[in-house]
Each structure stands twice: as C-alpha cells, then as structure tokens.
Amino acid sequence: MNLFTDIHAVVLAALGQMQAEGALPEGLDFANVTVEPPRDPLHGDMATNAAMVLAKAAKAKPRDIAEKLVEKLAADDRITSAEVAGPGFINLRLAPAVWQGLVAAVLNGGTKFGRSNLGAGKKVNVEYVSANPTGPLHVGHTRGAVFGDALASLLDFAGYDVTREYYINDGGAQVDVLARSVYLRYLEAHGQEVAFEDGTYPGEYLIEVGANLRDKVGDAYVDQPEEVWLTEVREFATEAMMDLIREDLKMLGVEMDVFYSEKSLYGTGRIEGAIQDLTDKGLIYRGTLEPPKGKLPEDWEPREQTLFKSTDYGDDVDRPIKKSDGAWTYFAPDIAYHYDKVQRGFDLLIDVFGADHGGYVKRMKAAVSALSGGKVPVDIKLCQLVKLFKNGEPFKMSKRAGTFIMLRDVVEQVGPDVTRFVMLTRKNDAPLDFDFDKVLEQSKDNPVFYVQYAHARVASVLRKAAEAGITADDATLLAADHTKLDHEAELNLLKKIAEWPRLVEIAARTNEPHRIAFYLYELASDLHGLWNRGNENTSLRFIQDDDSATSQAKIALARSTAVVIAAGLGILGVTPAEELR
RNA sequence: GCACCCAUAGCUCAGCUGGAUAGAGCGCUGCCCUCCGAAGGCAGAGGCCUCAGGUUCGAAUCCUGAUGGGUGCGCCA
Numbered sequence: 001m002n003l004f005t006d007i008h009a010v011v012l013a014a015l016g017q018m019q020a021e022g023a024l025p026e027g028l029d030f031a032n033v034t035v036e037p038p039r040d041p042l043h044g045d046m047a048t049n050a051a052m053v054l055a056k057a058a059k060a061k062p063r064d065i066a067e068k069l070v071e072k073l074a075a076d077d078r079i080t081s082a083e084v085a086g087p088g089f090i091n092l093r094l095a096p097a098v099w100q101g102l103v104a105a106v107l108n109g110g111t112k113f114g115r116s117n118l119g120a121g122k123k124v125n126v127e128y129v130s131a132n133p134t135g136p137l138h139v140g141h142t143r144g145a146v147f148g149d150a151l152a153s154l155l156d157f158a159g160y161d162v163t164r165e166y167y168i169n170d171g172g173a174q175v176d177v178l179a180r181s182v183y184l185r186y187l188e189a190h191g192q193e194v195a196f197e198d199g200t201y202p203g204e205y206l207i208e209v210g211a212n213l214r215d216k217v218g219d220a221y222v223d224q225p226e227e228v229w230l231t232e233v234r235e236f237a238t239e240a241m242m243d244l245i246r247e248d249l250k251m252l253g254v255e256m257d258v259f260y261s262e263k264s265l266y267g268t269g270r271i272e273g274a275i276q277d278l279t280d281k282g283l284i285y286r287g288t289l290e291p292p293k294g295k296l297p298e299d300w301e302p303r304e305q306t307l308f309k310s311t312d313y314g315d316d317v318d319r320p321i322k323k324s325d326g327a328w329t330y331f332a333p334d335i336a337y338h339y340d341k342v343q344r345g346f347d348l349l350i351d352v353f354g355a356d357h358g359g360y361v362k363r364m365k366a367a368v369s370a371l372s373g374g375k376v377p378v379d380i381k382l383c384q385l386v387k388l389f390k391n392g393e394p395f396k397m398s399k400r401a402g403t404f405i406m407l408r409d410v411v412e413q414v415g416p417d418v419t420r421f422v423m424l425t426r427k428n429d430a431p432l433d434f435d436f437d438k439v440l441e442q443s444k445d446n447p448v449f450y451v452q453y454a455h456a457r458v459a460s461v462l463r464k465a466a467e468a469g470i471t472a473d474d475a476t477l478l479a480a481d482h483t484k485l486d487h488e489a490e491l492n493l494l495k496k497i498a499e500w501p502r503l504v505e506i507a508a509r510t511n512e513p514h515r516i517a518f519y520l521y522e523l524a525s526d527l528h529g530l531w532n533r534g535n536e537n538t539s540l541r542f543i544q545d546d547d548s549a550t551s552q553a554k555i556a557l558a559r560s561t562a563v564v565i566a567a568g569l570g571i572l573g574v575t576p577a578e579e580l581r
Numbered sequence: 582g583c584a585c586c587c588a589u590a591g592c593u594c595a596g597c598u599g600g601a602u603a604g605a606g607c608g609c610u611g612c613c614c615u616c617c618g619a620a621g622g623c624a625g626a627g628g629c630c631u632c633a634g635g636u637u638c639g640a641a642u643c644c645u646g647a648u649g650g651g652u653g654c655g656c657c658a
Binding site for chain 2: 032034036037038039040043047049052055056062085086087088089132169171172173174262288289290291292293300302303305307315316317319320322323324325327329330331333334354355356357358359360361362382384385425426427429430431433442443444445446447449450453456457460461463464465468499502503506507509510514515518519521522525528529531532533534535536538541542543558580
C-alpha cells in the first residue's frame with residue numbers, strides 16, 4: 001500500500017478524463033508527472049507538478065490546466081482539498097481516514113509492509129566483499145560488506161530476486177605469496193628460525209595456519225624445494241583464509257549465497273571462451289599502448305600486448321588481458337567471471353568495490369556491455385575509505401606497526417548492530433569517519449541508539465499496557481477504532497509512516513541503502529516528539545487511564561511505528577532492541 | 582598529464598534523479614520531568630549550497646569551465 005502511487009494513479013486518471021473531454025490534447029507524455037510530499041508540510045500532504053510539466057506540450061498556461069485538474073481531483077473522496085499554488089503546483093490534502101487506514105495496513109502486513117514489486121522478480125547479482133583470501137578482513141572490507149549486504153536486502157525487499165556473491169581471488173600471484181608465507185610459519189613450527197622478507201605476509205594470523213599444516217603433513221615439506229609443496233600449501237592456506245573470512249562475515253551477520261572461485265575458471269576453457277566471444281566481436285587485438293602522460297614509470301618501454309578494445313565502450317585506453325609471458329592478467333579471469341554471471345541469466349549485475357578500484361569501473365562496464373550485447377546493465381558502487389578515530393584523534397593504520405584494524409576488532413568492541421548502522425549513515429561515495437567512542441555513546445548524537453530507543457520505547461508501552469490490564473496483541477490493536485487517531489501530532493506520525501513504501505522504492509532505484517537509515521532516524525524523531533507532547537497534553541499519551549478502547553487505538557499507532565522501524569532495521573541487518581540498557 | 586569521486590550552517594552530514602521560504606545532529610542561548618524511560622522534547626541564533634557561465638516556467642540538483650581535496654593510472658589482484 002503506497003499512498004503516493006495511489007494518488008498518482010488518481011491524477012493520471014483525471015488527466016485522461018480531461019483528454020477525453022478535450023480539455024487536454026491527445027498524445028501527451030505523462031512520464032514526468034509526479035506526486036510527492038511537498039517540502040513544506042504547510043502546503044499540504046501531497047503535491048503534483050502535472051500542470052507545469054504538461055503546459056508546454058499542451059500549449060496552455062500551467063495555471064489554466066491546474067484549475068481544471070483541481071476540479072477533477074476534488075471529486076475523489078480521499079482528497080479533501082486541492083488547490084493551485086505558486087507557478088502551477090497542485091497541493092492536495094487527504095482525509096484523515098486515509099492516514100488512519102495505514103495502521104491496519106501496517107499491522108496486517110507486519111514487517112512486510114512497504115515491500116514493493118518494483119523489481120518484478122528480476123534476477124540481480126550483488127557481488128561484494130570479494131577480498132583476497134590472504135588474511136582476515138579489515139575495516140575497509142567491513143564497509144563494503146555492510147553496504148553490499150544491506151543493498152542486497154533492500155533489493156530483495158523491493159521485489160528483486162537477489163543472489164549475494166563473493167568472488168574469491170584465489171588464482172593470482174598473491175596466493176603464491178600467501179603459500180610461501182605459510183610455509184615459513186610451517187618451518188617455524190618445526191623449530192626453525194625464519195626471516196620474513198619483502199614480498200611475504202608477516203601477519204601473526206598465519207602462525208596457527210603453519211602449525212596446523214605441520215600437524216597435517218608432519219615434516220614432509222621441510223627443506224624441500226618449492227615444486228614439492230607449493231600447490232598443496234596454497235590450497236591449504238587459501239582454505240584456511242576463507243575459513244577466517246567466513247568467520248568474520250558471520251560475526252557481522254553477512255551470509256553469502258555463492259562463493260565463486262577465480263581458480264575454478266582456469267584450465268576449464270572458460271577464460272578462453274569468454275575471450276573468444278570478444279574476439280568474435282572484433283574486440284581483441286595485438287597492439288602497443290601509449291605510455292601514460294605526466295610522471296612516467298622509470299622502467300617504461302613500449303611492449304606489444306594482447307588488448308581488449310574497451311575504448312569502444314567508453315574506456316580511456318584499451319586494456320591488456322595477457323602479460324608478456326603469455327599468462328592472463330587479472331582482468332582476463334574477471335571478464336570470464338562476469339561472462340559467467342551474464343550466462344547464468346542475471347538481468348542486472350551490481351559490483352561493490354573499494355574506492356581504490358575506481359580506475360576499474362570503466363573497463364568492467366565495457367566488458368559486460370560487450371559480452372552481453374548491452375543487454376545486462378552493471379552498476380558498480382564504490383565505497384570510499386573509512387577513517388578511524390579514537391577520542392577524536394585519527395587512528396593511523398599500519399600493517400608494519402601492527403595497528404592494522406581488523407573487522408573482528410571493530411565488531412568485538414562495538415557489536416555488529418552498531419557497526420552496521422554507522423557504516424550505513426553515509427552515502428557510499430563519501431568517506432566515512434568512524435569514531436570508536438562516539439558510536440558507543442548512548443545519546444541522540446548517536447543515530448543507532450536513537451532509533452533503537454524509539455523501538456524500545458514502544459516495547460515499553462506494550463509492557464505498561466499489560467500491567468494496566470489492557471489487551472494489546474496485534475489482533476486486538478488491528479481491530480481497534482483507528483479513527484480516534486485524529487490529533488494533528490498523531491496524523492503527522494502516520495504521514496511519516498506513509499512515506500515508507502515510497503522511500504523503499506527510491507532507495508532501491510538508486511541503490512542507496514543509506515536512505516533507509518536516514519528515514520529511520522526521522523521516523524524515530526517523530527515518535528520521540530509525539531511521546532514528549534504527552535507530557536503537556538495527556539490526551540496524547542499512548543496509554544489512557546480507564547479507557548482501553550482509546551488506548552488500544554493509540555498503542556496501535558505506536559506499534560505500527562515500531563513495525564516499520566523493525567522492517568527498516570531488518571534491511572540494514574540490525575536487530576531492533578526491545579529494551580536498552 | 583589523464584580518469585573517477587567529493588565540495589551545502591563553526592563542525593559532521595541529509596537533501597526524495599529539476600520544484601515553492603535549502604534541512605538534521607553536534608556546538609552555542611534559553612525552556613520542559615507530581616508525566617507511558619529526560620538515554621527524550623521544544624524554541625532561538627547560524628547559509629552568496631566553492632567560484633564563473635549555460636540549459637528552462639523553475640537549478641544545491643543537469644551541462645561546460647575553473648579552484649580545492651580524495652582515489653587510481655601497461656607484465657599487483
């Protein structure tokens with residue numbers, strides 16, 4: 001139930017009627033006609049721009065169209081007033097009964113209220129995290145993980161068929177480095193002195209992996225050449241790292257549907273197949289790239305390479321898919337991977353990358369566009385950096401100094417709910433400050449707490465109602481007389497609830513889950529406001545002494561608010577609190 | 582040098598793909614608990630939406646350019 005689409009339909013019907021009566025010419029494009037909440041609530045409940053948008057094509061003055069449209073709209077019994085304002089806006093006011101009807105809609109729908117079929121069941125693949133399997137996840141990954149996960153949930157809520165996917169980069173040189181590092185820890189576990197030189201991972205998390213390897217194979221690999229052990233150790237180490245990463249994700253509450261291995265693309269002809277597809281389209285050639293302008297790398301020399309003609313699809317330069325030794329570059333398996341996603345029948349692909357992959361966006365879009373014949377859109381969301389603070393002081397991360405903050409450090413300190421919510425209170429393409437002290441603060445300065453508090457307050461009302469002997473289960477609340485909710489403050493809260501289904505669609509269309517977080521803050525604010533007005537005006541308190549019928553109507557409103565908050569938090573992956581401590 | 586992202590109140594940020602007098606939190610000045618949780622609420626002060634052009638009924642929003650900041654730029658993924 002989305003009141004805005006309902007009224008939008010009313011407006012379109014009225015416009016159609018005007019055409020039938022000759023008041024408007026045929027063949028007008030209504031696509032830009034919107035119905036939205038006016039910026040200033042004093043103007044009314046909803047506003048439409050219909051008259052202004054159509055004026056030019058209809059060769060009429062906006063206000064003239066508006067005057068006629070207003071007459072039609074006023075005939076609808078949901079609309080109590082329709083008036084022309086400013087340059088040709090039409091401001092509408094809706095009958096209280098329309099707003100009051102929301103309570104039943106919310107209580108009937110539960111946390112499914114606001115679900116949309118915007119996605120119409122289209123298959124969408126959301127790829128996120130995809131961190132290299134060389135160590136536990138750190139803070140940078142955390143933002144991508146939270147963002148991708150919330151986006152996936154949002155799209156699901158908006159009616160898409162969502163697959164959550166993790167691409168394991170286990171095919172490149174970095175896993176050989178990992179294997180060698182684990183091998184050193186393995187030797188160490190056998191009592192040898194080892195040195196970690198450049199090009200190895202000195203992280204302490206590998207000590208245990210080395211010891212486990214020793215327990216598994218004994219001294220079979222000790223003092224053996226690399227050919228003997230590299231493949232097995234690599235396998236063993238990547239498995240161990242993926243176990244670590246899976247644990248990290250679990251701590252955050254992230255569950256993937258698919259873990260897709262890069263390595264599985266090799267030796268199966270799938271990379272060759274994808275490249276062949278591009279070759280058939282005339283997009284693969286041998287050539288030499290121009291050196292980048294400006295600061296030239298010291299060892300630059302022109303080289304002939306196998307290139308993908310990504311410039312045909314808007315990229316700045318063509319991109320190499322093979323190294324000079326004939327091996328694939330990282331780009332080639334990535335092309336094959338996306339080719340595979342296209343072939344699995346997804347209607348839409350979304351990649352969530354870190355900001356450091358910004359330069360990768362154009363070539364990936366080019367590749368998908370070429371591979372799918374432009375049929376499968378790919379949206380690439382970049383998550384900007386997370387800056388950590390402690391006591392207001394920037395917290396520098398350094399691998400060398402051991403102050404590299406891991407995902408588990410953050411989650412252990414502040415919990416998954418806070419971590420998730422805070423990471424979603426900024427749009428993905430803006431950098432994020434994360435202050436350990438501030439996020440744990442319990443005040444309105446902290447949005448997580450503020451929203452949780454609103455939810456907990458409603459739970460508190462329900463407990464108080466039980467103490468006062470008022471029945472307040474959802475069935476009873478649903479049957480209550482909601483027309484008693486006629487105070488302006490109560491109607492305002494209902495109007496905010498009415499925006500929820502609309503907001504879900506906007507957030508889903510733009511792939512911006514942070515909008516959910518901001519909406520929840522506003523909704524919580526309205527509830528807190530109503531609550532406090534009960535201080536001065538006792539008739540606004542949810543529990544009315546000696547009047548259980550009125551109480552039930554008011555509690556139904558509180559409960560509806562809590563349901564929407566719970567639904568929103570559900571999308572963000574945050575558990576709604578029944579009680580705060 | 583080139584590409585992408587960002588620029589809105591003193592600070593941290595929203596702004597519903599072009600709408601009316603640009604919003605919130607913090608901070609600042611006041612006020613509200615015999616009351617369902619004051620862990621809250623209300624009010625006030627605070628703005629040339631970085632700058633300059635353009636598009637149109639209408640621009641913080643779209644386009645061009647400039648300035649400042651971030652990220653990246655052929656055998657690392």
